[in-house]
Amino acid sequence: MTGSERVAVGQALTPSQQRAGAIVTIEDETIEAVEARSETERSPTRAYPDGIAIPGFIDAHVHGYAGNAVGSDPNKLVNIAEEVVETGVTSLFPTTVSAPQNELVAAGAATAAAVDRDHDGASIAGLHLEGPYLNVDQRGAQDPDALRDPAVEELQAVADAADGNLARVTLAPELTGASEFVKAARDQGLIVSAGHSAADFETATTAFDTGVSIATHLYNGMTGFHHREPGIIGASLVHEDVTVELITDLQHLHPGAIELALSAKGPERCMLVTDAIAATGLPDGEYSLGEMDVVVEDGTSRLVEDGSLAGSTLTMDNAIRNLVEEIGLDLPTAVRMATDVPARAMGLDDRGRLEPGLRGDVTILDEDLTVQATIVGGEVVYERGQA
Ligand SMILES: [Zn+2]
Known part of the structure; x- marks a missing residue:
């Protein structure tokens, strides 16, 4: 199974900015794009309207x-x-x-x-x-x-x-x-x-x-x-x-x-x-x-x-x-x-940032900074309340 998702979030933390109203697109386990919702025609596969997308913790x-x-x-x-x-x-x-x-x-x-x-x-x-x-x-x-x-x-x-x-x-x-x-x-x-x-x-x-x-x-x-x-x-x-x-x-x-x-x-x-x-x-x-x-x-x-x-x-x-x-x-x-x-x-150069080309490892926090969802290689592996 290859992980592909288009995740709409309230905010995404990329290396250069806190992007509001973003879509994180993961194709074949790899981050393809982090873009403003207004920049893309494609519709999300999942939405966390109040969520903050960050790179997964290491x-x-x-x-x-x-x-x-x-x-x-x-x-x-x-x-x-x-x-x-x-x-x-x-x-x-x-x-x-x-x-x-x-x-x-x-x-x-x-x-x-x-x-x-x-x-x-x-x-x-x-x-x-x-x-x-x-x-x-x-x-x-x-x-x-x-x-x-x-x-x-x-x-x-x-x-x-x-x-x-x-x-x-x-x-x-x-x-x-x-x-x-x-x-x-x-x-x-x-x-x-x-x-x-x-x-x-x-x-x-x-x-x-x-x-x-x-x-x-x-x-x-x-x-x-x-x-x-x-x-x-x-x-x-x-x-x-x-x-x-x-x-x-x-x-x-x-x-x-x-x-x-x-x-x-x-x-x-x-x-x-x-x-x-x-x-x-x-x-x-x-x-x-x-x-x-x-x-x-x-x-x-x-x-x-x-x-x-x-x-x-x-x-x-x-x-x-x-x-x-x-x-x-x-x-x-x-x-x-x-x-x-x-x-x-730790020498992991394929992860650690929300950046195109890196692994699709994404954590979604809510506004009080608790974990709402966790995505590994483009696959949602945890969603709060769905244990
Ligand atoms: Zn120890």
Whole structure:
């Protein structure tokens, strides 16, 4: 089935403008045109008169959704992809937590199997390994027993199992063997990010100079900023090629910390991620993140053991609403941070904007910025109230 729709909306956010009264035409899974209704004779196949058409969200850091955790089971990956479209996400990078090598290899194989399967919902764009090469002092909710120094041969085994679907690895650049590991990962075409790290400014800067391109959830799981020891936070903020992840649930970060990142980096280097765990989309209660027990209270997920924040239950539509309603960012900028910015940072040059020639991945928000409909490759995969 090839997706073709002509969708009439109240407004469409293209890279250059907020176009009122638009029609987005998708032919054979590809955006053909975004034009004013008055410019075209053709009638729409669907209409969302109050809807705002934006590019579909791209989540580069997600551990689970709706009771399904990223791991060795391809069915769960497919379930995440199929369910998460209700939050407007059209592409995702399933993300592991630190685990023994056999489990990471199994996650690689599961990703390859899920990508190969003909499934509905969001596209599974590649696996992200968050660790296990992380600093125990900045472990957050990562299992301390699974943490270890970087090992190129382990990465190779996961990459082989993933069969071309390993996209990214997060490590702490101060660990023994990190620079050799970064080189090997870059040679394989992988994206490398720095996180759960106590690196000093110089070590982090060297890592960024040698191919580490993303700071994983900036501020969280990092040594705090000090004016004489700016550390990895300072290095991430001043290195202009680095894209920083931000978790904008307003629990992980003070609004002022978000504003600091925006003013230092510009929105084009600030990428919204959810870091969502399997409890996301479910009621408060007891859950797990890898081997760690987690309790979710008022939507905030913490380790039972020590109360550390343990991922989030944030959704992308919520992340956008928080930026617009609580931080005062304009909608096009907030949307860009969840679409074009992750597309560029994660190497997806066929999506991320409402632009002719790109994939027909479109999310329709209503006026209060909740998701009304989600379109992947020209196919409507979610419509509110039609579950
Ligand atoms: Zn995470």
